[in-house]
Amino acid sequence: MKKVKVGIVGLGELGSVHANNLRFKIPNAELIAICGVPAEKEKLEKLKAEWDIPYCFYDFAEMIKLPELEAVVISSSTAAHHEHALAAIQAGKHVFIEKPTGLNEQECMEIEQAAAASDKIFTVGFMRRHDPSYAEAKRRIDAGEIGTPILFRGYSLDPEWVAEYLAKRAAKNGCWFIDMTVHDYDLARWFLGSEAETVYALGGAYAYPVFAETNDVDNGYALMKFKNGACAFYYSGRTAAHGSHVETEIVGTKGMIRICDEPRRDRIKAYTKDGIVEKCLNLYLERWGEAYYLEMQHFIDAVEQGTQLEITAHDGTMATKMGMLTQESYVSGELKKF
């Protein structure tokens, strides 16, 4: 079997999952190169030896010079996406990039224009679209099961025990209305089949005042109207006491679909002195493991077969633009128009 030769930059929390999938779970991929920062030398050299990876780099520009390298996975911090994406496209590589594509609309637009001028594949890690439940919901909505979609409701809540960790990495990954809520903007556009028109956002740094220093939130809410008249409500938080909670609802004129309204870890209910207890998912990595695998398999298949994927650089730009305007509305207290 011919294997697509892939390199990955950024082997942090999520990049390690992508690297593991590429190395062990995707039969038509060959992970030939990894790239990080010099401070990670010990970790990366160990990985290179244990996983038998031919190359390890500490400079992305050097990695993409490898002539045999066909595709690049970018899972570095968001602040590095613009530089890495433009360099990979210019080097003629196929690109999978983590969300958000860039820290602001300008960065995303430049990436989008470069991707449009390339004949290679460019896709963004909006993995929720690859999750089997979301993909099935989309098929059923497109088949008319709930009539015309008129409302999207997205809850994306991280557990409170990662809030301090998130605060430390916020400067490199953007505010919460971009870093987290981009997933929901992308889903809202996908399910509602329209583009955003206006947004009004509220929220605050209620439990972690450190977020207020950068006008960021630990709990944020936004109402958005779309050009086709449909609406969306987003609630993105960092202080869920029960665990990692992503819940989506699409209301139509003839019914509604809910995905994962109770983020249970398993199917166990314990009847104890504490009452009837069901454990919640602990971290996002538990919820999305299958979706991370599927999105990467789809990317490698697309490279092998030379077919473009549904999720494009433009989707990345639109989601970041929605995040920027939501943040502007939150800071100014005003309704914002797209």
Ligand SMILES: NC(=O)c1ccc[n+]([C@@H]2O[C@H](COP(=O)([O-])OP(=O)(O)OC[C@H]3O[C@@H](n4cnc5c(N)ncnc54)[C@H](O)[C@@H]3O)[C@@H](O)[C@H]2O)c1
């Ligand atoms: N799709 C999702 O559900 C999801 C979930 C988490 C993170 N993400 C995205 O993935 C990206 C990484 O997030 P993370 O949580 O893994 O962060 P992380 O901080 O754990 O990892 C980032 C890695 O990138 C490396 N890096 C940064 N700049 C670099 C450079 N110039 N050259 C080489 N390596 C560099 C860092 O050393 C680190 O190893 C972010 O863009 C984030 O938004 C997406």
